[in-house]
Amino acid sequence: MAWPPTLVIFDCDGVLVDSELPANRTFRLMLAEQGLDLSLAETVGLLKGLSLPACAVLLRERFDLALPDDFFDRLQQRTYQAFRDELSAVPGIKDAVEDLALPFCVASSGAIEKMHFTLGLTGLLDLFRDRMYSAEQVARGKPFPDLFLHAAQQMGHSPDTCVVVEDSLPGVKAAQAAGMSVLGFAGTELADGDELGAAGATVFSDMRDLGALLV
Ligand SMILES: [Mg+2]
Structure with a gap:
């Protein structure tokens, strides 16, 4: 990587x-x-x-x-x-995404239509509208690498220069299987930072730290 x-x-x-x-x-x-x-x-x-x-x-x-x-x-x-x-946006995520110096996209186990709904409810849809990828679009969902590889290919990037931000174990495994770096986000109530860290993710719990983790 x-x-x-x-x-x-x-x-x-x-x-x-x-x-x-x-x-x-x-x-x-x-x-x-x-x-x-x-x-x-x-x-x-x-x-x-x-x-x-x-x-x-x-x-x-x-x-x-x-x-x-x-x-x-x-x-x-x-x-x-x-x-x-x-439903609310993850605290700090809007500023963190708007401040990113890198291209970005979203890749979810959920349907595109569900992302439109949840991102729309939380004021994030305009940031991701043209860069949304779903397990609907590939043969195998997480923990298989298909979805992240599809997203990287559509965005025009080599897998080994992608970093995935994930809060679940299947997602961390999918990123690793795709040959990508992975940050484990443990800032929500149901996240298990120990589990993500044990699987090999670099764990963080405040979206305000994201920019510093990407350099
Ligand atoms: Mg998740």
């Missing part, structure tokens, strides 16, 4: 928007309604950072849980309502 980087690839949930708590609380509640009673910590530990199709596979394989056909549609409706009620 080469340093300093030429491109910053941001994860969305838990890095740009503080969405993990409302999203995981809603997911936990709806799984309980299906008879799977996980704690919030268990829900986060199992599902955070994964795409919804990957969540469905994991729940089927681990718990033999077959979700109803409309489960993810209803989950999205209830999650979006929770976002309308309580």
Whole structure:
């Protein structure tokens, strides 16, 4: 990996928007309604950072849980309502992005349409509108490298000069598998900095420190 980087690839949930708590609380509640009673910590530990199709596979394989056909549609409706009620941008992220001296983009396990919604609610959409990449666009989501490699290629950068900012273990693994540097952001309530650090990420917890970490 080469340093300093030429491109910053941001994860969305838990890095740009503080969405993990409302999203995981809603997911936990709806799984309980299906008879799977996980704690919030268990829900986060199992599902955070994964795409919804990957969540469905994991729940089927681990718990033999077959979700109803409309489960993810209803989950999205209830999650979006929770976002309308309580979603905020990660503190300091707008200034940190506006002050970046490098090109940047966002690459999320979530859908492009979901990013439009969450970034729009939090005043960040104009910064990322033309540079959004989603697991929908590749064969395999995180922890596979496909999404970050796709984002780097679309942005015109070599993977080894990209740095990824991630708050989840699948995301850190995906960045490493792509041959990219990775910063682990542990500044939100559900982030586990020890876990990110043990996986090899350089951990930070205040977006005001981002600029200094990129030189
Ligand atoms: Mg995340």
